Amino acid sequence: MAFYRYHLFICANQRDDGSQCCAMFGARKAGEYLKNKAKEAGIHGPDGVRINRAGCLGRCDDGPALVIYPDEVWYTYVDNEDLDQIFNDHLVAGKVVERLRLRTGREG
Numbered sequence: 001m002a003f004y005r006y007h008l009f010i011c012a013n014q015r016d017d018g019s020q021c022c023a024m025f026g027a028r029k030a031g032e033y034l035k036n037k038a039k040e041a042g043i044h045g046p047d048g049v050r051i052n053r054a055g056c057l058g059r060c061d062d063g064p065a066l067v068i069y070p071d072e073v074w075y076t077y078v079d080n081e082d083l084d085q086i087f088n089d090h091l092v093a094g095k096v097v098e099r100l101r102l103r104t105g106r107e108g
């Protein structure tokens with residue numbers, strides 16, 4: 001059994017050269033928002049979900065970006081409603097949110 005049911009990495013990278021980065025879109029707050037939701041729901045931690053802030057995930061032009069493992073599903077988001085849907089549908093119910101999915105070209 002996996003240590004975490006889901007491990008979510010959310011890019012919070014900030015660039016100082018003005019080029020697009022996830023921090024431009026409120027990614028740090030978004031990560032805290034998701035982590036707090038998981039804690040409030042009592043599912044943050046082993047056997048539950050882990051929310052980690054990450055450096056650049058290499059999807060800068062598609063961002064803000066996050067990825068959920070072990071499913072390896074990438075998402076983008078605009079606001080807390082999008083984050084709520086990713087949380088409720090994917091992390092809680094195990095269903096992919098197609099409307100927010102970032103394509104990798106390798107989906108089945």
Ligand code: FES
Nearest residue numbers: 011022057059060
């Ligand atoms: S800055 Fe977020 S994916 Fe690169």
